[in-house]
Amino acid sequence: MPLFRNAQFEISIAKPQDLPPPRGAEIAFAGRSNAGKSSAINTLVGHTRLAFVSKTPGRTQLINIFRMTNGAALVDLPGYGYAQVPEAIRKQWVRLLEQYLTQRKNLIGLVLIMDSRRPLTKLDCQMLDWFAPSGRPIHVLLTKSDKLTRSEGAQTLAQTKKALPAWGDNITVQLFSSLKKIGADEAEQVVGSWLDDENRVIFPD
Template identity: 70%
Template sequence: MVVSNLVFYNINLDLRDASRVFPERPRFADSSPMPLFRNARFETSIAKPSGLPSPSGPEIAFAGRSNAGKSSAINTLAGHVRLAYVSKTPGRTQLLNFFRLNCGALMVDLPGYGYAAVPEKVRKQWQGLIESYLKHRESLIGLVLIMDSRHPLTPLDRQMIDWFAPSGRPIHILLTKSDKLTRGPATATLQAVKRELAPLGEKVTVQLFSSLKKTGVEETETVVARWLAAEAGEENATLE
């Protein structure tokens, strides 16, 4: 497999580009663009597909196996210890939670998947909610997929990738809890996941992330900002 087929963004991006899709929302300051996710604020929660709000900005979904560190990653990106609910009991997040970013985009926290102790009826309800959102939401521009770096690419993770990748929208994988690994094993895990996903091409990107040490935040912001800038470009082209 050819690892070079993947693109891993490390450059700084002017986040002002991302705000052009929805000019009525606050723009990033011209002098010093603020971190993309900083000061995210809760907007709404929904329990059923029928409750989805009307699109009001590009949306970035965050998904992952229960207990993979999704809520902690969201809180770290936002610089807010309690923005997303963190529970010691996996499977507690049961809603789609929408958070507004300063650029006008929305971050959408999906229920965690794969927790066996959740009743079958509830699990099916979550599955229907997640599938309906990911499959039919036109304002969704990309998926940030959270995986525990010690146990990446579980069967359910692979299922999610296989299901979402054909949409043509990008997937960015955060290998969380990388602080639990020493540098050698962490790097080896990153390279192994890159090799495994290389056939999917540049639409799938991967990085290490640690909520504890707050490493990987800038790389995540850069990738998502590129998605938003690309969306802004498409929107401007349509308007012209």
């Protein structure tokens, strides 16, 4: 059975202090608003409505935890970078993201969603700045790759690969398309290797 299939919604969190105690390995999904994060999660789990998808950026305002059958969890973080929200809410999102990414003990890796048509924005780089020093793996999904020609996709992938070592050598990247179901197997293989690493501490129930 594929790794992500049968993941189930568990809880939504608005404030860091409301996070449940560490229970199992967590894999975070982060990305700029409207980069296709929720669609990517839905594609990986094989469920069209597990993570909420909206054409309006900035709708994911909570940390949403989805539990997999092996006890690990996928954690959908609030989309970042959407300007048309009140400043107080934007600051709350930033605090929520930063505290989770830097302090969550059972977070073993980050899947970073970037729109393949404009990867490595300033806020994407800020996310890398926050998380890369932890030494934990990062896997970049260049989403909406179906909107690029094959040569454009290859060029974008090569350019992003060239830039990422600035944040360390524990970062991988691939093209991804939720619409065309491109790259799901590759993403599952990479993330699965994080869970298979015997040196990683998996918190018991």
